[in-house]
Amino acid sequence: MDDGISHNNNNNQILCPIKPIRCIVKLGGAAITCKNEIEKMNEESLEKVSSQLRQAMISGLSSVKICGMDWSKRPGNSEASPTVDDFSDQSLLDSDRFIVVHGAGSFGHFQASKSGVHKGGLNQPLVKAGFVATRISVTTLNLEIVRALAREGIPSIGMSPFSCGWLTCERNVASADVSMVAKAIDSGFVPVLHGDAVLDEAQDCTILSGDVIIRHLAAQLKPEYVVFLITVAAHDTTGGMVTKIWEAAMIAKLGIDVYIVKAATDDSLRALRGELKGNNVPEEWLGTVIRLLR
Amino acid sequence: MDDGISHNNNNNQILCPIKPIRCIVKLGGAAITCKNEIEKMNEESLEKVSSQLRQAMISGLSSVKICGMDWSKRPGNSEASPTVDDFSDQSLLDSDRFIVVHGAGSFGHFQASKSGVHKGGLNQPLVKAGFVATRISVTTLNLEIVRALAREGIPSIGMSPFSCGWLTCERNVASADVSMVAKAIDSGFVPVLHGDAVLDEAQDCTILSGDVIIRHLAAQLKPEYVVFLITVAAHDTTGGMVTKIWEAAMIAKLGIDVYIVKAATDDSLRALRGELKGNNVPEEWLGTVIRLLR
Numbered sequence: 140m141d142d143g144i145s146h147n148n149n150n151n152q153i154l155c156p157i158k159p160i161r162c163i164v165k166l167g168g169a170a171i172t173c174k175n176e177i178e179k180m181n182e183e184s185l186e187k188v189s190s191q192l193r194q195a196m197i198s199g200l201s202s203v204k205i206c207g208m209d210w211s212k213r214p215g216n217s218e219a220s221p222t223v224d225d226f227s228d229q230s231l232l233d234s235d236r237f238i239v240v241h242g243a244g245s246f247g248h249f250q251a252s253k254s255g256v257h258k259g260g261l262n263q264p265l266v267k268a269g270f271v272a273t274r275i276s277v278t279t280l281n282l283e284i285v286r287a288l289a290r291e292g293i294p295s296i297g298m299s300p301f302s303c304g305w306l307t308c309e310r311n312v313a314s315a316d317v318s319m320v321a322k323a324i325d326s327g328f329v330p331v332l333h334g335d336a337v338l339d340e341a342q343d344c345t346i347l348s349g350d351v352i353i354r355h356l357a358a359q360l361k362p363e364y365v366v367f368l369i370t371v372a373a374h375d376t377t378g379g380m381v382t383k384i385w386e387a388a389m390i391a392k393l394g395i396d397v398y399i400v401k402a403a404t405d406d407s408l409r410a411l412r413g414e415l416k417g418n419n420v421p422e423e424w425l426g427t428v429i430r431l432l433r
Numbered sequence: 434m435d436d437g438i439s440h441n442n443n444n445n446q447i448l449c450p451i452k453p454i455r456c457i458v459k460l461g462g463a464a465i466t467c468k469n470e471i472e473k474m475n476e477e478s479l480e481k482v483s484s485q486l487r488q489a490m491i492s493g494l495s496s497v498k499i500c501g502m503d504w505s506k507r508p509g510n511s512e513a514s515p516t517v518d519d520f521s522d523q524s525l526l527d528s529d530r531f532i533v534v535h536g537a538g539s540f541g542h543f544q545a546s547k548s549g550v551h552k553g554g555l556n557q558p559l560v561k562a563g564f565v566a567t568r569i570s571v572t573t574l575n576l577e578i579v580r581a582l583a584r585e586g587i588p589s590i591g592m593s594p595f596s597c598g599w600l601t602c603e604r605n606v607a608s609a610d611v612s613m614v615a616k617a618i619d620s621g622f623v624p625v626l627h628g629d630a631v632l633d634e635a636q637d638c639t640i641l642s643g644d645v646i647i648r649h650l651a652a653q654l655k656p657e658y659v660v661f662l663i664t665v666a667a668h669d670t671t672g673g674m675v676t677k678i679w680e681a682a683m684i685a686k687l688g689i690d691v692y693i694v695k696a697a698t699d700d701s702l703r704a705l706r707g708e709l710k711g712n713n714v715p716e717e718w719l720g721t722v723i724r725l726l727r
Contacts, residue, residue: 178506206558210544210566211573212472226559250504261620264500265520271588271622272504275580278591279505282576286569294565297572302596304613316610319598326555326632328565338620 156321160362161236164192164411165353167369168244168334170402171284178246178276185287187403188368193291195411196235196329208289236324238356239288239295239331242349246280247273251336251346257310259342270344273336274301281333288331296328300335300347307347308340317359332356350386357390365390366410368402384429391429400426450615454656455530458486458705459647461663462538462628464696465578472540472570479581481697482662487585489705490529490623502583530618532650533582533589533625536643540574541567545630545640551604553636564638567630568595575627582625590622594629594641601641602634611653626650644680651684659684660704662696678723685723694720 166188173179193205206225243251251257254269261267281297288295304316323330334349357365367387387397398410406425409415420428460482467473487499500519537545545551548563555561575591582589598610617624628643651659661681681691692704700719703709714722 206562208562208565209569210547210563211570226557226562253504263520267588267621268500268502268520269504271502271583271590274590275503275576275583276505278572278576278579282569282572285572289565289569294561296565296568296595297593298596299591299593301590301617302592302613304598304610306616316598319596322600322632323595326637327561338616343620 156236156325156360158236158325160238160324160360161364162195162411162413163238163240163353163356163360163362163365165349165365165367166239166241166284167367167402168242168246168349169370170244170368171241172244172246172280174245176245177249178279180280180283184403185284188407189287189291189293191403191408191411192237192239192288193293194408195413196237196293205292207292208294209286211286213286237329238320238324238360238362239284239329240349240353240356241280241284241331241333243277243280243334247277247334247336250276256336256344257346259339259344261343266344270336273346274299277333277335281331284333285331288329294328295331296323298323298330298332300332300352301337303332305335305337305347305352306340307337307345309342310339310345310347312347312351312355313340315355315359317356320356321360348382350383354386354389357395358393361393362395364396364398364410364413364416366407367397367399368407369399371401387429391431394431397429398426399429450530450619450654452530452619454532454618454654455658456489456705456707457532457534457647457650457654457656457659459643459659459661460533460535460578461661461696462536462540462643463664464538464662465535466538466540466574468539470539471543472573474574474577478697479578482701483581483585483587485697485702485705486531486533486582487587488702489707490531490587499586501586502588503580505580507580531623532614532618532654532656533578533623534643534647534650535575535578535625535627537571537574537628541571541628541630544570550630550638551640553633553638555637560638564630567640568593571627571629575625578627579625582623588622589625590617592617592624592626594626594646595631597626599629599631599641599646600634601631601639603636604633604639604641606641606645606649607634609649609653611650614650615654642676644677648680648683651689652687655687656689658690658692658704658707658710660701661691661693662701663693665695681723685725688725691723692720693723 171181171185173181250269250272254265256269256273285295285297303319306313320330332352335347337347339345391397400407400410465475465479467475544563544566548559550563550567579589579591597613600608614624626646629641631641633639685691694701694704
């Protein structure tokens with residue numbers, strides 16, 4: 140194997156991609172959906188976040204026309220399909236080795252909590268149906284986010300943790316094939332993962348949160364920094380801020396800087412661009428840095 | 434290896450599921466979409482096909498109320514959300530170990546052919562964008578099919594070949610992690626795969642057709658029989674009938690019966706139910722059987 144990825148047979152001990160990952164971004168569910176209305180996107184916020192991600196990923200781009208990569212029909216969208224010429228002046232926009240992971244927000248929670256998927260028990264018809272319903276809802280959201288990023292010219296690729304072989308045991312990650320994520324990055328794509336319903340070796344099934352996915356990816360792929368894009372919310376349904384801070388601290392323990400910052404602000408753009416690396420956090424920056432003291 | 438598929442040692446040595454697979458079904462793209470209109474479902478046909486699949490998978494069910502598993506909001510659908518009681522009288526509907534693989538029909542083809550994804554070359558911006566656009570389109574279709582099956586009470590789980598680690602080399606399957614497909618079946622789900630844009634070790638990327646996926650799954654998982662649900666079409670964009678018959682013949686060589694039959698007919702229902710197994714093909718049955726003579 141000369142691709143820099145060590146392979147083996149149990150899917151779990153991979154693997155650095157060829158070049159290091161720059162950043163893993165968590166899009167908080169509350170930042171991209173309307174939390175109080177079932178399965179409703181916050182289109183405005185998602186559009187801003189996508190635009191900032193593009194600015195952070197693709198540098199020196201201000202003069203280049205954006206060529207969207209979602210060529211699908213959309214309700215109300217009469218945009219002409221792209222032509223070969225549109226792409227002829229695109230220098231190869233290297234999308235700079237980002238991974239995006241998003242939460243569920245108002246997608247999935249209803250289905251999961253109604254059926255108790257997190258507690259397991261696939262031999263109960265309600266849990267089994269809830270598992271199917273939860274996956275339908277979270278993959279619907281994933282597709283919307285992949286499309287929003289693609290419209291900004293980000294080469295986004297949806298990758299469902301269930302399909303990628305993520306399994307838990309007593310709700311901790313038991314195995315996860317990160318090799319396809321690494322291959323997608325090495326091919327110039329931006330993988331987009333999400334909190335998902337997954338199989339659990341001890342209790343049949345559970346919910347794997349986006350925050351746990353990020354911690355696992357960070358441990359395996361060692362990004363330069365991790366950014367959590369959040370809204371300032373009074374409460375948060377997936378374990379809340381305490382869990383998030385704990386997961387962030389576990390990442391920081393690996394020596395990786397973590398920034399927690401309000402989505403779609405000047406502060407989030409600076410964090411995404413990596414301007415806070417080193418000891419370079421300016422006075423006026425609003426957000427939380429979690430970093431291992433050396 | 435005599436099956437024309439080159440195997441290698443990573444990701445590829447699993448994996449018989451605990452019990453044998455009963456059937457792999459190919460939903461031809463033309464049978465579930467309107468081929469002449471970009472990204473348009475053939476809702477009526479899909480509904481009939483889904484209903485037949487349910488009848489074939491879940492036996493002795495006529496008296497049991499169907500409990501849908503798509504609990505998402507849908508345009509024009511005001512169906513009340515399910516209650517726990519709805520599921521209390523559901524005997525555990527064992528969905529009888531089916532796999533569904535679908536083609537792209539009028540989804541994906543436009544994006545793929547416009548950009549030449551099948552010929553590879555991800556260093557060209559147009560090909561890279563086309564890869565992203567193709568995956569968006571085919572995963573949109575996959576989600577629609579998963580939802581249609583779930584509405585019929587089939588515990589369907591979308592699994593994208595790209596995410597599952599399917600890779601090609603010179604357009605032949607080079608590796609494919611079938612273990613998650615097997616695990617999903619062992620957990621009582623019906624995996625739903627699709628023709629997809631994938632990475633190729635020789636030419637960067639290509640299109641992996643649903644028919645090639647079926648041949649590979651059949652070789653690995655040895656189902657009792659394979660059913661191709663088709664429409665009678667004058668022409669077919671993915672290589673056409675000749676390729677399909679060739680792929681079917683390769684499956685039959687493994688000793689697995691293959692039935693090619695018009696979708697949503699009495700004949701397709703009989704094929705799906707396995708009524709044609711052995712030498713049990715009645716005179717009046719319309720369709721094609723491809724079977725190894727012994």
